[in-house]
Amino acid sequence: MAGVTNPAFRLIAKEFGAGLVCAEMVSDKGILLENARTLRMLYVDEREKPLSLQIFGGSKDTLVRAAQYVDQNTNADIIDINMGCPVPKVTKCEAGAKWLLDPDKVYEMVNAVSQAVDKPVTVKMRLGWDDDHIYILDNVRAAQSGGAAAIAIHGRTRSQQYEGTANWEWIGEAKKIATVPIIGNGDISTPQEAKHAIDHYGVDAVMIGRAALGNPWMLYQTVQYLETGELPPEPAAREKIDICMLHLDRLIAIKGEVTAVREMRQHAAWYLKGLKGSGPVRKQINETESRDAFGIVLYHFVEQLERQMQEV
Known part of the structure; x- marks a missing residue:
């Protein structure tokens, strides 16, 4: 949701019932170079909290130092590591979804960050690089062994980008072997789909992205449906x-x-x-x-x- 989930958008999502909001992902190098635009993206309005601030990077040294900066200089509640972004300019830097090819690196990077900060560390990942390299179960084990407090899984591979259909069967399999909360993500566009994901695949929560664009009522409707089984009316x-x-x-x-x-x-x-x-x-x-x-x-x-x- 780069370019979308700024404080204005996040605060509305929070007011419409989101339990946790996530900031736009920021580059570890942008933080360390004190890039003005990057540092502005670290701003957190107290009304948004709890908030997860997401960082990405390919080098352990720079990622750890950026996480320490976020830990010490922001009022974010959670530091989230992105290992799912499929954009070439990110993966060419050995960051984002490039990690999905190497469970050992997942462990090493998550462990280094979690040991270096006080805030909880979570990760966002995809199923794998492509259909021939789906290492989601190994990557979940690596992330939780490295100290991840929770794991969000988008049910597509890197090669799928945002096309095709999210594979929730894999998310369900990951939940079975996980020892930390699993947040499912991908193609949740109605309250009924959110409930099905929780009931059928056992995930601890669902992450809603594109369905909330211009439609924060979907967040409110989902919360109400999960709590009461009733669907609030559509807005005028x-x-x-x-x-x-x-x-x-x-x-x-x-x-x-x-x-x-x-x-x-x-x-x-x-x-x-x-x-x-x-x-x-x-x-x-x-x-x-x-x-x-x-x-x-x-x-x-x-x-x-x-x-x-x-x-x-």
């Missing part, structure tokens, strides 16, 4: 736009109006998804340059929808 169009504008205002407070409006164009498309006749509105949003113009376009659209409903 105006409620969606109200939260979209709240999201924008929080992003403006962090990044300034120009950058926030530009970044929110994609988020607005997600918030508008499923609303009849929103295609032209998305095009108009992409041309806005200010918070006021952004709001005028969205609320004009909502008023049109409400008038249409009254006429029916």
Whole structure:
């Protein structure tokens, strides 16, 4: 969720019921070089907590030192190690999903970090590099032996990227041999799918990513469904736009109006998804340059929808 899970997004997710939110992954070298953009990504709003701050790297020395920086200089609750990112610029640095090919390295890196910090250390991994190199069970054993407090598993291989279908059978097998909590991830798009994952595969929790984009109600609905078996109603169009504008205002407070409006164009498309006749509105949003113009376009659209409903 790089470029998405900034404090503005995370706080909304938290308010809609997420038990734990995770920050954008940051480079160990970016931290150690004190890159201004990287250090800004380490900011944690107290209202978001508990929060997991994710780092990645290919060198034990730099990863440990970056983890120590996070441990000593941030108010994150958990340090999460990424060993699942499939992006070539990450794997070429021997980081992210490249670890999936070597359980020994998984153990060595996780053990080194967990021994060097006070905060709990967790890991996020995939099933394997490709269909011929699925080492998920060995990697889970290595991570938990190295000191991981919990393991999140995305049910795809690196070669799949984000295509195809997540394989929850492997996640279930990993849960059977795990001695630490397992968080399942991949293709959870409804509350019913979340419940099925917990009931059928035995995972301790589910991680929701893309399904929450522009739809934090899915988080609330999932929590309510797991607790009561009942599904809350879908939000009205105006409620969606109200939260979209709240999201924008929080992003403006962090990044300034120009950058926030530009970044929110994609988020607005997600918030508008499923609303009849929103295609032209998305095009108009992409041309806005200010918070006021952004709001005028969205609320004009909502008023049109409400008038249409009254006429029916």
